[in-house]
Each structure stands twice: as structure tokens, then as C-alpha cells.
Amino acid sequence: MTDRPSARATVALVADDFTELPYPERESAPDGPLGWPGYGAARARAARRTGERESVICGTAHVGGVRAVLIAFDFGFLGGSLGERTGDRLVAAYSHARAHRLPVVPLVATGGSRMQEGMLALTQLQRVARESALTRAAGLPQIAVVRDPTTGGGWATLGAGADVVLALPGAQVGFAGSRVRPADADPAAYTAEAQVAAGAADALVGPEELRGTLGRWLRLLTRPSTAPVPPPPPLGATDLPATGWEAVGRARSTRRPRAAAYLDACLTDRVTVSGDRCGGTDPEGMLCGFGEQGGRTVAYAAQTGTATRPAGYRTAARLVRLADRLGIPVLTLVDTPGAANDAEAERQGAGAAIADLFGAVAAARTPVTTLVVGEGGSGGALALAAPGNTWATPDSYFSVIAPELAAAILKRPPEEAESTADRLRVRPQDLAELGVIRGVVDTPPA
Missing domain, CATH: 3.90.226.10 (2-enoyl-CoA Hydratase; Chain A, domain 1)
Structure with a gap:
């Protein structure tokens, strides 16, 4: 899969509207917390290329008539990687969802943690996991859409950790990205199709079907009820067996x-x-x-x-x-x-x-x-x-x-x-x- 739409293009694909959340602004050194040479310049280039200040945008939207919190990754911004500022935005999104009783929809396209921030980037996965767990405990659904590519910690938290996982056909999906997996590894094992076959994702959904499918899932998962289901009537025999x-x-x-x-x-x-x-x-x-x-x-x-x-x-x-x-x-x-x-x-x-x-x-x-x-x-x-x-x-x-x-x-x-x-x-x-x-x-x- 070579077409990698931006975060905002992906939001427009599935949502009827979008209101971006206010983000916490973390102060950091020009080259990041590790002083990585050239990191500041790389972030500036990514911002000019994508029009974004970070690799993820978060906000509220209506999808199929259901209001939800959307988390959309922009792979064009440093490979959609997760750093400290990304973690801040994700925490804010999940917190908003719980405060307003909204489902969460991560639209994931990421290569994983950001190398230039080292372990400080990797520990963002713990923050995401906690926010996801708190949201789960609050009884709010999480429906992930995994795009191309979804690898590393982004797959192991926002993607595979969701209640329902929908995958775009042909997307690269797996914990090991293409640059770190064994040279003789079968590339077919790291695809959306393979993850569905292995039971790690629920369904393949084409881009043209994504809005309708996502809306259907959101409608169904946001209607609690306390009444038991009546047993269905018989469709076959109605007389009782003699023996x-x-x-x-x-x-x-x-x-x-x-x-x-x-x-x-x-x-x-x-x-x-x-x-x-x-x-x-x-x-x-x-x-x-x-x-x-x-x-x-x-x-x-x-x-x-x-x-x-x-x-x-x-x-x-x-x-x-x-x-x-x-x-x-x-x-x-x-x-x-x-x-x-x-x-x-x-x-x-x-x-x-x-x-x-x-x-x-x-x-x-x-x-x-x-x-x-x-x-x-x-x-x-x-x-x-x-x-x-x-x-x-x-x-x-x-x-x-x-x-x-x-x-x-x-x-x-x-x-x-x-x-x-x-x-x-x-x-x-x-x-x-x-x-x-x-x-x-x-x-x-x-």
C-alpha cells in the first residue's frame, strides 16, 4: 500500500466534521530532550511539509451521527512516530473522551517510537496503555483503524489494544517494522490480511467503506441496555420429540x-x-x-x-x-x-x-x-x-x-x-x- 493520506485527509474520509482539541505545549530544548543533533531541524522540516506541529492530531467529530474522539496520525511527520509531545496529545484526547463519555477512534499510521527521544519516547507507550485502560474501565469503546504502516509500539498499544480493530487492505501491520525484522522474514506475515487471519484484527475495510463501517460500529457499541434478550422463536420443528x-x-x-x-x-x-x-x-x-x-x-x-x-x-x-x-x-x-x-x-x-x-x-x-x-x-x-x-x-x-x-x-x-x-x-x-x-x-x- 503506497498511498498514505495525511491525518486531516484521513479524518475527512471518515468524519462529518472535526473540532481539534487544545493541546498542552511542552517546552523542550531545540534538539529535544536528548540534545540529538539535527532533531530540531528535522521537526521544522516535518512541520513545513505537513502543516502540523506534531505527528498526531486529536479532536471530536461525528461519524455516522455518533460523536467520538478521533486520534489521527500523520505518517509524513517523522514517520508518525511517538515522542513526548505526541504522548501529551494522546493523554489529552483520552482524558477528554472520558470526561465527555465519548468513544475513542485511533486512526493509526506510525512507525513506532521516535529514536531521537530515546527511552523518553518509548515510555509514552506506558502512558497510552494507562489511558486506554482507564477508558476501558469507564465503559467506553475503542475502535482502531490501522493504516499503512502501523508498526512498533503504535500497533502494540493504540492498534492491537483497541476493543475492535479494522484494517485497511494491503497495509503493513505488525510489531516489527520493515527495517528491524529478520532479513529472511516473510513480508506477507506483516500485513493487514495476515493480522486478520491470525485473529489480531477483526476485519479488512476498504477506504470507500470505512465511513459507513465505522459509523455502524460506533452506533452499535454506544447503546447500552439493561433488559435481557428474549429467546428467539423456533425456526424448525414445533412439536416435541417422543424419545x-x-x-x-x-x-x-x-x-x-x-x-x-x-x-x-x-x-x-x-x-x-x-x-x-x-x-x-x-x-x-x-x-x-x-x-x-x-x-x-x-x-x-x-x-x-x-x-x-x-x-x-x-x-x-x-x-x-x-x-x-x-x-x-x-x-x-x-x-x-x-x-x-x-x-x-x-x-x-x-x-x-x-x-x-x-x-x-x-x-x-x-x-x-x-x-x-x-x-x-x-x-x-x-x-x-x-x-x-x-x-x-x-x-x-x-x-x-x-x-x-x-x-x-x-x-x-x-x-x-x-x-x-x-x-x-x-x-x-x-x-x-x-x-x-x-x-x-x-x-x-x-
Whole structure:
């Protein structure tokens, strides 16, 4: 990506207006705090070239009708590098956001810390991290847009540290910049596309789509609600299964509606949260994001009917914690034969990932509603279920483990899987009678 628009051009790309904040003016020696020869002259040249006095501009703006604090880097000013004055501006921006209850949108394009200020520049990352943490604790969203390039400490704080990370296609994005990475390093690993694939960024967004996408995210993440999500009505069968084995067969049917159909039916204007921020994604096993329902925002984490990978559980836990901080109710859809149990899943920390999701759901203060829409296989399904507010569709089941595996554990022949399903009482009406779920959606009480 060779086109590197200025900070003000980038603001104009996404915002309807922009009012720059007043900045603290730090006094410094002509060649900076280290007396670096020629540093003062370099800053003066950068100011003449860009029309800016520092590498970042900060202000308030309306994006898609939502007022936010924008932080825009100008790569033309000393590579968008962070120095002491940059840190002062960033602190002022975050402080203003908290004082006025505004979301923060960093538009990042930086090579990292400014060499001519040495460790004084590097420690600005600690200041930024603290401001970001305080803003997170205040329940305000941070949505970063990473431009070309976003490397070094700017990526490791303002970029990757945001709640949601949107990346411009083709941008160089990574902790190691092009001049410091190993000579034999694969350049494709340091791209926006690679960061999305590795779960470190949520989505690629083209410049022409950036204003609309950013506005949608801001609208959805700035509408808290205290009311729980009502469980969606069933999209498949409405009559109850006669036997446990029939319940299992219905849930495993390829004709049964899946998570995507339920999300399409009950949510509009959806945006996707992708990636566990630990190097993994599970797009085939777990769908996470935010959508609109009746004029309010709902967060969702939905299993898709496959064995859920560790990255899927970690992404869901990330989603639940973000929704909890922002006061947004959560809908979870349970549908999995169980957690992935292959050797690679164990190497990726399946147990720890499931434990993390159990903990996130248990600790959530925002209301969580769960609907079992298909298979509920063991702890890999239960981790996503809300204690005390879980419902089931008539074409679902929930079991301590699949009936075939239960029979094997009990040393019974395979042909006893059917009778084992009955003994386990896996039907949705059995689960309601046992108190495991609150009820079966759209069926009369027993």
C-alpha cells in the first residue's frame, strides 16, 4: 500500500466534521530532550511539509451521527512516530473522551517510537496503555483503524489494544517494522490480511467503506441496555420429540435451521467480531458480533453445529467481556457436538479456552440469554450457556456427552446408544422438567 493520506485527509474520509482539541505545549530544548543533533531541524522540516506541529492530531467529530474522539496520525511527520509531545496529545484526547463519555477512534499510521527521544519516547507507550485502560474501565469503546504502516509500539498499544480493530487492505501491520525484522522474514506475515487471519484484527475495510463501517460500529457499541434478550422463536420443528433418540436425530438433521438462520431472523445491521487475539480464529465453528434488535444493540456468540475450536471459545469469551463492559445484553446460541478433541486442539489449549468462556459468562453483569438450537454436547456446549436463562428449541438436545460415547464409557455395546439417550433424559422437555433449562420456546407448559 503506497498511498498514505495525511491525518486531516484521513479524518475527512471518515468524519462529518472535526473540532481539534487544545493541546498542552511542552517546552523542550531545540534538539529535544536528548540534545540529538539535527532533531530540531528535522521537526521544522516535518512541520513545513505537513502543516502540523506534531505527528498526531486529536479532536471530536461525528461519524455516522455518533460523536467520538478521533486520534489521527500523520505518517509524513517523522514517520508518525511517538515522542513526548505526541504522548501529551494522546493523554489529552483520552482524558477528554472520558470526561465527555465519548468513544475513542485511533486512526493509526506510525512507525513506532521516535529514536531521537530515546527511552523518553518509548515510555509514552506506558502512558497510552494507562489511558486506554482507564477508558476501558469507564465503559467506553475503542475502535482502531490501522493504516499503512502501523508498526512498533503504535500497533502494540493504540492498534492491537483497541476493543475492535479494522484494517485497511494491503497495509503493513505488525510489531516489527520493515527495517528491524529478520532479513529472511516473510513480508506477507506483516500485513493487514495476515493480522486478520491470525485473529489480531477483526476485519479488512476498504477506504470507500470505512465511513459507513465505522459509523455502524460506533452506533452499535454506544447503546447500552439493561433488559435481557428474549429467546428467539423456533425456526424448525414445533412439536416435541417422543424419545431421546428422536431428539438426537432431529438435532443432527442437516435440514434443521442453523445459527446463521436464527441470527438473520432476529438481528439486523450485524458486524462481526473475529479472532481470539492469541493467534487464532474459528469462523467455521463460532460466530460472534453485534447486531440491532428493535432499536437496541445485542451482542451474539453462536456455535454453528461443528466441533468448536479453542480459538472459537476464546473469541466468544472476548465478545462476552466486551459486551459486559459496554452494558450490552448478550444472546448465545448453543449448537455443537462438543469441543474439538484432536491433538491440535489440545496443543492450542482447549481446556483453558473453555474455562475462560465459563468464567466470562459466569462473571458477566450484563444479561445473557441462551437458546439451544441443535446439539448440546457436553462442557463444550455448556460453556456458552447462561446459568438460569437457557432455553431450547423443540429440535434440540443437551447431554452430558453424546449418547454413543456415554454408552462406550459405560462399557455398553453400540446398539444400546438409543436406550442410553432415553436414560440420559436429553429431550428438551426433559431438560425443562429437570430444571436444566427454563423452558422450550413456543411450546405450552407441561
